[in-house]
Amino acid sequence: MAAHNGSDTFDIGGELTVHRLGYGAMRITGDDVIGTPDDEAGAVDIVREAVEMGVDFIDTADSYGPGVSERLLGEALSPADDVVVATKAGLLRNSEGEWLPHGDPDYIRNQVLVSRDRLGVDTIDLYQFHRPDPDTPFEDSVMAFAELKDDGFVDHVGLSNVSVEQLETARDHVEVATVQNRYNVAHRDDEDVLQACEEYGIGFIPWYPMAAGDLGEVGDDLRAVADSHDATRHQIALAWLLEHSDVTLPIPGTSSLDHLEENVAAAGIELTDQEYERLC
Ligand SMILES: NC(=O)c1ccc[n+]([C@@H]2O[C@H](COP(=O)([O-])OP(=O)(O)OC[C@H]3O[C@@H](n4cnc5c(N)ncnc54)[C@H](OP(=O)(O)O)[C@@H]3O)[C@@H](O)[C@H]2O)c1
Secondary structure: OOOOOOOOOOEEEEOEEOOOEEHHHHHHOOOOEEEEOOHHHHHHHHHHHHHHOOOEEEEEEOOOOHHHHHHHHHOOOOOHHHEEEEEEOOOOEEOOOOOOEEEHHHHHHHHHHHHHHHHHOOOEEEHHHHHHHOOOOOOHHHHHHHHHHOOOOOOEEEEOOHHHHHHHHHOOOOOOOEEEEEOOOOOOOOOOHHHHHHHHHEEEEEEEEHHHHHHHHHHHHHHHHHHOOOOOOHHHHHHHHHHOOEEOOOEEEEHHHHHHHHHHHHHHHHOOHHHHHHHO
């Protein structure tokens, strides 16, 4: 029988209730997150399977493809699925695969229209500023997101790749519903940002939640804990994130049905206090 998402729930912005274990749709594109995947129908199927397994929170961005991930989500999802889709703006791509920060307010206002069309929605559930742009004052970019919320184009605003200081600055201008930073059991540089999110009741979306398998120094401990649960290291990395804080919303990304099953099943793994401490 297929895995079922047994994670508990979190209310994004106090009102969008989602299961905490979500899905990251960055990897349903071509190589290096550019262009189309080899099997578009298969990519749509993966998203549908995730929803069947009870995943109701999916992360994407205009820059994934660019455009491809959003377009495939638009094809895979219907309003009846009741899935909260979080997308992002603020990074340009080129054919070399570079990621170029671009927080110009006019550009952000353009991108929300494009993302609405590709996702097939009138209002974007959660719109995240992908990465601060050194060439645009951070507050100018944030104000563009705030205005899009005021104007009803987006329900909630999130940030990504920010410091605590930038989070505080943004909160002066808009209600911040989520922060999405790189964070996993092996890389915890942004523990202070996670703690700020806990303090404010903001969702923390740890990207790279399984470090794509590069689990460094904790790899051996993860393997030992995994063995005792007849699980994989990737699954224990996800179980640890869910245990570590009530506000984490991991979005493991995969283009493999077997990995999707494993990742969803990880929400059902209960770590003992000893196992959790061993990984801390
Ligand atoms: N805000 C940002 O700046 C930012 C940056 C990067 C990513 N993100 C978001 O975060 C999401 C997740 O990040 P990520 O994809 O970089 O990292 P990740 O979820 O930690 O790792 C994904 C990688 O691990 C593999 N994998 C997935 N499940 C596995 C399993 N059970 N066993 C073994 N390998 C497995 C995948 O390959 P297979 O396809 O073969 O399964 C893929 O190569 C993305 O989809 C995106 O939505 C955001």
